[in-house]
Amino acid sequence: MHTDHEHSHDENALPLFNRRLKPYVQPSRPEMLARRRFLRGAGVMMALPFLDSLSVFGADSTTVAPAGAGAATVPARPYPQRLAIIFQGNGVNPDHWWAKGAGDTMELSKTLEPLTPHRKKLNVISGLFNPPAVGVGIHPGQTGNILSGMPLMKGAVLRGGISMDQVLANRIGQETMQPSLILGCEQPMTGYHETNFSLAYSSHISWQSPDSPVPMEVYPALAFDCLFENQGNKRMQSVLDRVMDDAATVSRKISAEDNQKLDEFLTSVREVEKRVDHMRSEQVKAAANAQGQGQPLIAMNRPDNGLPEDIREHMKLMCDIVALAFQTDKTRLATLVLCRDLSGLFYPFLNVRKTHHTASHDDLSEDYEKIVRYYVGNFAYLAARLDAMPEGDGTVLDNTCLVYLSSMFSGSRHDNTKLPILTLGGLGGTLETGRTLEFSDKGDESRKLCSFYLSLMDRMGVRLPRFGDADTRLSGV
């Protein structure tokens, strides 16, 4: 190795003629040809989609064997892996949340009944918990760090940890148009709970930094737009147009030499514009290909402006948008807060007149069981949408992991010493399914939620030495 050798004095001492010799040459741009770089961040929707390698779009895909779990390096996959976190606040009805057996013959409790068709792709995971959320105070303190495993600060200044979905978004999100999709069916709140935790912790489970949540989209129409209407691209295009005008004006006033420098700028603008165009045409081509193969792209019209009057409609739309985003590879990461902690949602259609949070205080009641079963039904609905989308030999669901999660197990006792967790989908063959996994009898060190996240992130090719409060993988998942 020469990197540490005496002679590498510094980079400026490299032979000068290894750099440019001519007065000016158009710089070759290896970075342009190398790995594509994409814009990241909320509100920026500019990137090349993964379309080329999605067989549903009919392009040739180089077949690569699916990587086994724990493979040291993650080979390129024929289909992308996706992860969605589906959250429902305030716990479940403990009497009716259980499963026995495995696979086709798995026996499911009343609440989990909607998942019967998906048993082979289901894991029912019991006994995990999030230690930093235990014993610190109920509700917001149990919720705001459910995806980060970091302690939360009370009082006015928000501080927790970056959530696992955003860790993934930072690592793999730049490969898609949207790094992640953060949706909710209930408006976020601020203010304070009696425990002195901010209600922002009750509303947000997805955090882009320790002190700032990812803004949550609750309007289906706007969530749809950010995937399909390409607002971000249109707005970027507008900026590019004007900037190009500026550059043209400048170039008339400056010397030939300066114009050579400015030309780098103009070329860059054009190049970026081309990519926007390319993305659009890819989308058109993809749609045409899909039709040609007789594999219907999800038909979904833009939802109406405003919030749906009926929460059932609202949740269904949000599930559809997640499904559509995954199918078309607009994003590979989604977090959907069906109802937040301390939820004020109402369920007249279930003939329950209490709001969600109030009902959860009587969590062994039939009413609350109905509510939770309704939510599990939404989870099953999303799985069914994904499972109806062929992808390779399987379906999109097979390349996905849907995680269902609540902030506590029992709402009446605010008990979060174990959490109700479900997964659906094999995450591209990396996650064994059709199992009931019980961790209650394991030691506290061996049943951490963050260990589970580490295991999931590993399977998606993001290997971290530690995350949240965990530095070991979950054994047996």
Place this chain on the structure above:
Amino acid sequence: MRLPLPVFILALAPLAQGASTPDAASQAFEQTFQDTVHPFIQTYCLSCHSGEQAKAELDLTAYGNLASVTGDFKRWNLILERLKAKEMPPKEAPHQPSADERQAVQEWIAAVNAEEAQRRAGDPGLVLARRLSNAEYDYTIHDLTGVDLRPTKEFPVDPANQAGFDNSGESLDMSPALFKKYYQAARDVADHVVLEPDGLAFAPNPMLDESDRDKYSVLRIVDFYQRQPTDFAAYFFAAWRFQHRAALGQPEATLAEIARDCKVSPKYLSTVWDLLSDPAEQVGPLAKLQARWRALPAPGDTDPSALRARTEEMRDFVVNLRDKIIPDVPNISAPGLGPGSQPMVLWKDNQMAANRRTYDPALLQPSATPPAPETISAVAETAPAPATAPATPAVSTTPTAVNVLAAAQGEGVAKVNPTPAFNAKLPSGLGLPVAPVAKTAADGRPLSALEIADLALAAQPARKAGGPLPKTPDIVKFGGVFLEAPVTTTNASATARMALAKKHAGEPDPDLYVPEDPAQRARYEAAFAKFAEVFPDAFYISERARVYLDPEVEESLEGRLLSAGLHSQTGYFRDDGPLYEMILDDDAKRELDHLWNVFEFNAAIPARMHVSFLFAERDSFRDSAFDQYRPENKAVTSQEMIKSLADILLAKAQEGRVTPVALQAVKDHFDRVASDNRWLEETRVAAEPVHLQALLTFAERSYRRPLTAAERADILSFYKQDRTENGAEHEDAIRDSLVRVLMSPYFLYHLELDSNQAVGQPASRSTAITPKGIPISMAQGGTTAGTAPASTPPAFAPPANTRPLSDYELANRLSYFLWSSMPDQELLAHAAAGDLHQPEVLLAQTRRLLQDGHIQNFAVEFGGNWLDFRRFEEHNAVDRDRFPAFTNNLREAMFQEPVHFLVDLVQADRPVLNLLYANYTFVNPILAQHYGIPNVNGAPDQWVRVDDASAYGRGGLLPMAVFLTVNSPGLRTSPVKRGNWVVRRLLGENIPAPPPNVPVLPADEAQLGNLTLAQTLARHHTDPNCASCHEKFDSFGLVFEGYGPVGEARTKDLADHPVELKATFPDGTEESGVAGLRDYIKTKVQNEFVDNLCRKLLSYSLGRTLLPSDDLLVQDMRARLASSDYRFSPLVEAIVTSPQFLTKRAPAGEPVRTAMSN
């Protein structure tokens, strides 16, 4: 061996083409070239340096005449260097030139060079349009937005040009990948925008989520509150100073002046003074307070810290008594709206706020016999001795704590049973001795009473009102505001204080005595009223727990900043009437109003509070009548819906049992909700044109020049298009417009576009900008070897096709040179006035910029790139297991040391030779520990100058840990790298790059076996090919062996060998250690150092690599240095008044005038 040559930059081709009519001098040069130089090349060089395979990619067949040489002079200077060093032709070459032949060619090159430099002196050179460097971009964004966002932290590192700087067009490229990073950076910046009712501002955090918006404003408001002087003790002290102003040596001082000196509000001091000095006979609390006031010692009678303690006792007396008479405000409710509902809580907040300056007469205790009069002197005597005076931080004193404190002091106050929570709130200074106060000045002179009093104040460990919060490990930094977690303030828990008054009501208390006789009682009540009016129960409330529940239970729930005291819903309440009315002046009132307005507007507080109310009441609004008031419905904050909801609730309230007060509270609440939301809507509409105006101002500042009418129209039309065609809302369209501005080449690039100036002729301005002194001094200082006779220096004429910079261009060049950032308002004002090019204005502005804090940017960017420590903050080559002392904090301190040194050198205008020879340096406690320098304490940002630094082996740049560390490969030192750093960075010698495939030294000193590093190196260099280079610099590095891999002083290396500090320098001189190196430089190569510094600084200032035509300016800089004791400022002044800096090559594509063509 490969011969490095410089980048062939810029368009020099026209030079060669232009050389068609050589004058006599060039004819002679041409002749010599053909007779002597060309044959020399043919004979000794071309066998290697020709054709496709030319060694070092140097094909000398390309040079067939003089013009081809002058067209590529930088290469020829390197050829000259190699010839002089006898490195070429190589020793093993079959044909070697004679000494005379060699000499002739060398002289010819030198002479042509000198002629060239003379002819083209003052040529501004080609300063390319170029993008801002990453550093410039970050600094500019900082100055533009007021927040330090550093958007380029994930950008690729900017490449450096040949001189080592990253600010030139030669190296700064743009690519699509980078362009997209700029786009994301612009988006990030725009995400921080704060829409204010009267303009645009930027927040330290992104303003995307509601919690971000709340946080930003809440912290600013609380920070404002905490900066205000609200400690009664400070006012009593100031009043005492006014009372004794004559004795304190300020007989003429006014109350307002004293207030300013004491950093208290003049307005409120006047109020307090009037009360204390009121000559009328007083009763009740006023009599007691005045007695305490009169009992304060006169100046000189007492230890000043005792005086301070006595004013604090007065404060405690006031606070303690004040708490006992706070009126109680009950909870109210109405059917459907419990005591915790928004209308009822806000009613209670309002009642409490309205009562801040009143008291409850019902709490007084009528009695036939007055209590025994207090003996104030006795109080003084029983008060704790000055040395142990409790340091009572006003700011963290809760009433409960005050009582406990008072009880601890033995005062006869109502007993309280402190809970652990209350005890925890006791001021941490309780019982701690106050730092002793000196009674004599440093020079032995006895201090005046006033000075002693001030010193005592300064020595108070307690936090004075408005001072920085004490830092605890829990401290959270957010947006530049430091906050404890949780924040505590005096004024925090007035609810609890109210409850305390209620709780202790009825316990016999002499403080609450009033006579039974009605007429007498009236006098007392008036005194209580006055007392309550002057001393509010709180100046402001910065945090509130739930106000309708048991305050003692709630008290642990502090930290709900500006909260209205609601449960589980968004709610804020402004309660700062006494502060506003009694303490703030008009400017401060405006500032506070502004902060609240921004908060309510930007965070949409009225709308969100109403929506939050609807959420919170969902369980009680089960009735179908409420169906349309779902919070999801965007229309719920419309005037109609607020009103109709109020109607429903009022009707429901009236159906049940409701008190008129509660009914009115509900009505008032909805009136307020309606009017607040109307304000929000109307303000939004009214603010839109204001924001557009602010957008134009932003663009103008971004472009660093006035906008043209077309540009203004374009920016506005962009906004409009975004709203109409892209469907963006106002706020998003403003953000997009900011992005559009930040992506414009006008912002991103250094563009010198001014085409108003006539091309090629000195415009009227050029009489001013053509510094007549310079060519003369250049000619005088110039050793114009060669043809041009020194006796007839050519008059300076600006090279053809140049133009003077416009004043805006000049302002930009100047500020990017000295600040790496945009010009400030003052500089732009001079540009606008058109007088910046006047030498006296230009020099005055230059001096101002040098003294400004932005000069730190210069230290980091110029110093950091020149000396190669710019990226040291990311240096991770140290094995921290082996060097546990190397922490991030130490790394940062190492980075800062040269920055502090350079800033000091520049701002104090010290000799630049101090860089080498200074016997001082700057350290913070962390670096001091690393260096073994004792008695440097405090926080990491405490930097002190250390004189006599050689006692610790430091002083000047050479032994700074940062350079020793950055030039060590981990587990051993590297004399090679360290020496190369000295020779290359400081002395400016051109060291060729190493050949490939050279042997590698062990990575760890401990693995060197029996040899020292020096011996190993010596063995390594037995190969003459290696030695030829290594002998140039190894010795410069070996003298540093007394410093280990992280710059720590040492006597043994890691293999436990004693270190050798001796070295034999290239000329055979033997020296030892850094002191020896300094001696060697001083006696042998100081000129090289000075020349190098001048060249580096000039190259950095111009943003380009130097040309031969810059030589005379460099000579001038050196001459100025030598004649000014080597002070720094003449260097900068020489640069900014040079034609290079003041002019620009004209844009026309015409051939640039060449040296040999006219």
